[in-house]
Amino acid sequence: MTRTIALWSALLVVANLSAQQNEQLTIHFASASALISAEDRAALQALCKRPDAASIKAIELVGHTDVRGDVAFNEDLSARRAQAVAGAILATCLSAVPISIHEAGENAPLNEGTTPGDHAQNRRVEVHLELDARDVRGTAFVQRHPRVKPLMPEAETRHESFQVDPSLPIEFVASDGVRVRIAAGAIVDLRGNNVNGPVDISYRSFNDPWSIIASGIPMHVGDRDNADHMESLGMYEVYASQKGSPLSLREGEVISLTKPTSEERTAGYLDWVLDETTGEWREQIKAQETPALQVVGTGDDVSSSARFRYVQAIRRLPMLPDSTLFLDRLASTSYCHTEPCGSAAKPYVYEDGRYVSPYMDKAIPAIEVIAEKGVYRGQRVTGFRIKLRNEPSHTEWRAFPTSRIWAYNGPLNKRRFAERYARRHFYQDIALEVSADGQSGILRLKDRGTWLELPLDLTFHQGSNTDAKAFRDELIAYKARSEAKRTRFDRRLNEKLGTAKKDVARGKERAWNDARRVMNDTELAMTGSEFDVYAMSSAFAQAQNTSFADASPAGQVALNFSMRGFGIYNCDQILKREAIEPQQIAVLDSTGNYFPWVTAYGVLEGRRTVITYWGDGTGSARNMRLSTDMSSLLFVGIDGNLLLVDQPGSLLRPGKVTLKGVPQQPPQSPAELGALASKE
Numbered sequence: 135m136t137r138t139i140a141l142w143s144a145l146l147v148v149a150n151l152s153a154q155q156n157e158q159l160t161i162h163f164a165s166a167s168a169l170i171s172a173e174d175r176a177a178l179q180a181l182c183k184r185p186d187a188a189s190i191k192a193i194e195l196v197g198h199t200d201v202r203g204d205v206a207f208n209e210d211l212s213a214r215r216a217q218a219v220a221g222a223i224l225a226t227c228l229s230a231v232p233i234s235i236h237e238a239g240e241n242a243p244l245n246e247g248t249t250p251g252d253h254a255q256n257r258r259v260e261v262h263l264e265l266d267a268r269d270v271r272g273t274a275f276v277q278r279h280p281r282v283k284p285l286m287p288e289a290e291t292r293h294e295s296f297q298v299d300p301s302l303p304i305e306f307v308a309s310d311g312v313r314v315r316i317a318a319g320a321i322v323d324l325r326g327n328n329v330n331g332p333v334d335i336s337y338r339s340f341n342d343p344w345s346i347i348a349s350g351i352p353m354h355v356g357d358r359d360n361a362d363h364m365e366s367l368g369m370y371e372v373y374a375s376q377k378g379s380p381l382s383l384r385e386g387e388v389i390s391l392t393k394p395t396s397e398e399r400t401a402g403y404l405d406w407v408l409d410e411t412t413g414e415w416r417e418q419i420k421a422q423e424t425p426a427l428q429v430v431g432t433g434d435d436v437s438s439s440a441r442f443r444y445v446q447a448i449r450r451l452p453m454l455p456d457s458t459l460f461l462d463r464l465a466s467t468s469y470c471h472t473e474p475c476g477s478a479a480k481p482y483v484y485e486d487g488r489y490v491s492p493y494m495d496k497a498i499p500a501i502e503v504i505a506e507k508g509v510y511r512g513q514r515v516t517g518f519r520i521k522l523r524n525e526p527s528h529t530e531w532r533a534f535p536t537s538r539i540w541a542y543n544g545p546l547n548k549r550r551f552a553e554r555y556a557r558r559h560f561y562q563d564i565a566l567e568v569s570a571d572g573q574s575g576i577l578r579l580k581d582r583g584t585w586l587e588l589p590l591d592l593t594f595h596q597g598s599n600t601d602a603k604a605f606r607d608e609l610i611a612y613k614a615r616s617e618a619k620r621t622r623f624d625r626r627l628n629e630k631l632g633t634a635k636k637d638v639a640r641g642k643e644r645a646w647n648d649a650r651r652v653m654n655d656t657e658l659a660m661t662g663s664e665f666d667v668y669a670m671s672s673a674f675a676q677a678q679n680t681s682f683a684d685a686s687p688a689g690q691v692a693l694n695f696s697m698r699g700f701g702i703y704n705c706d707q708i709l710k711r712e713a714i715e716p717q718q719i720a721v722l723d724s725t726g727n728y729f730p731w732v733t734a735y736g737v738l739e740g741r742r743t744v745i746t747y748w749g750d751g752t753g754s755a756r757n758m759r760l761s762t763d764m765s766s767l768l769f770v771g772i773d774g775n776l777l778l779v780d781q782p783g784s785l786l787r788p789g790k791v792t793l794k795g796v797p798q799q800p801p802q803s804p805a806e807l808g809a810l811a812s813k814e
Contacts, residue, residue: 159261161219162254166203168214175222178261179288179802182227186265188295190228194262195219196236200253201243209239212259219259221545221589225802227292229587277336277373277380279351279702281413285770286348289801293336300333310339311458311468313392314372320387321374333376340369341467341583342479343737343744344811347768348801351408351702353744355415364415364706365743367403368393368695371702382700389697394468399693402707410701418698440653444669447645454634460623467583470498470562471527472623478582479740479765481812482558491523491560492582499527501561501579505552506539515594516542516551520564528564530615533608540577543591554809555579555588565616568592568609581812586805642666709743713759718790721753721769721777724797728753729777731769736782739765760786769795776800778810 161174197212216235245252298304304316354361374381405418463469478492491500500523517539563580575590596602697703721729736745764783777795801807
């Protein structure tokens with residue numbers, strides 16, 4: 135029997151598994167057991183550390199047993215072993231990779247012998263990795279900063295890869311909405327020579343304190359005893375490579391980053407780069423401003439007037455609407471459903487005595503997971519309902535009854551499920567993916583830009599033939615409505631964008647005709663497009679320019695940053711906070727013993743910064759300057775174990791303070807990191 139968990143997406147995203155090659159990993163089991171050992175679980179987690187992890191396009195699991203025991207029992211045991219491995223893989227960065235499961239039972243032993251060692255070799259699950267051969271040959275070499283060691287490797291922000299032609303102007307938009315530009319010919323090898331052929335760009339941004347903590351990137355300037363801490367407006371990591379060899383940026387060139395945001399850059403924000411030799415932040419030397427284009431001819435004052443008049447008229451034109459299509463908005467961390475939204479520190483806010491969504495805009499959905507108590511269809515499962523606060527945003531969900539109880543099929547028990555997904559949580563998007571046989575699925579929920587995945591057992595909706603047919607009809611209706619919503623959104627967006635472009639074109643033509651009244655002879659000889667390039671490249675225009683092609687969503691502005699080379703860049707100001715005088719802090723674990731911590735990371739409410747502390751490995755007493763607005767404090771022990779103190783700012787008082795924390799397992803995926811952050 136074969137069970138396929140290759141999921142079709144409600145959003146109709148189809149994976150292309152052509153041009154593949156295979157690799158194999160083997161997981162072994164104890165007799166009559168489907169439990170994965172810690173060593174083998176670590177081996178599965180290590181798949182995410184492969185430089186070619188992004189090229190894993192599909193996974194096939196084949197469960198086996200030894201020849202002892204009943205045939206039916208062995209077939210079931212081999213299935214449970216394969217399912218256990220599938221569950222372990224779904225908890226890693228490979229959660230979105232399609233998995234197929236096969237139960238071989240006792241039919242394909244590796245060893246025909248009868249000794250205990252022979253049987254041990256046969257008790258296994260074979261993990262077959264299907265790799266895209268094109269990706270393997272040209273896999274982006276994920277270059278890392280030599281002085282940064284991730285604190286939580288499995289949970290750190292994933293790299294995005296873009297393959298570019300370095301001989302042409304480079305431009306791409308990452309999933310966070312940041313537009314990256316590099317000039318043609320700006321990428322060179324480490325000797326400064328031109329590069330020919332495809333180049334791989336790896337990109338990451340860090341948009342919240344927890345992603346910074348997971349990455350291990352420092353957020354302080356100075357030494358431990360006299361450290362100032364940074365408050366970030368944007369932190370980025372950009373590297374380039376070709377066939378596994380790192381590349382460089384030609385001297386004098388820059389990497390241009392345009393970030394859509396609701397924030398503003400004040401004079402206190404400086405440009406910093408993380409030194410690859412010392413591991414310390416140093417202020418980035420600013421590039422020399424490009425001088426204004428000079429026109430050869432007479433009447434320079436008149437010429438400046440023409441440029442000035444044209445640029446002023448262009449700046450008064452309306453911005454083009456956000457051109458991001460439906461599926462791209464769903465994939466982006468900058469959108470809540472289809473609306474642009476900023477980051478939120480928690481999945482809820484407390485207002486007027488109740489918990490509500492952190493996004494109060496009526497256009498942004500507020501979706502709740504309601505954990506059910508009791509028994510569903512006579513079996514003890516973790517059931518839950520979906521409650522939509524803004525139902526018109528998800529008309530496709532009307533295909534299912536509002537009273538539908540979904541059966542969670544993941545590793546968490548009811549209490550842990552309720553804590554992680556249900557209590558005080560509000561989500562901004564929802565999508566259902568169903569296996570080819572309709573027996574299992576994944577419910578995807580978007581939490582402040584990050585998609586979480588809840589595995590489902592869909593057999594609970596198909597107890598009879600009548601129920602099964604009704605559920606199939608619901609799925610067909612859901613799929614059709616989802617596609618219709620996507621098509622309708624994109625059509626309306628393109629119509630709106632087309633109208634706006636025509637209005638801008640007419641406005642630019644009027645601006646050119648008006649500027650012609652004060653042009654000199656050289657400018658009058660230019661065409662409209664030539665004058666536009668000339669005027670908008672002037673020093674005045676560069677200082678005042680609003681880019682219409684990169685118009686940010688309504689209510690947002692575009693911030694422009696420039697990296698002077700590949701590496702880790704940060705736009706920061708030195709943090710100003712109200713910190714109480716140093717106190718002696720004792721840190722206890724859940725058993726009441728001192729927690730021997732060596733580093734600690736403080737997260738401030740609503741701030742994009744991380745406060746770092748250094749301990750002596752005892753936990754008994756340490757002078758620390760804490761803040762009343764600190765929402766959480768994560769301690770790292772000598773052995774790397776974690777202890778989380780919730781709301782430490784509320785515990786402060788004069789004199790010695792004792793903090794009691796809750797031990798935490800190191801997060802094994804970005805989703806688990808998000809769950810850890812939500813415990814603040």
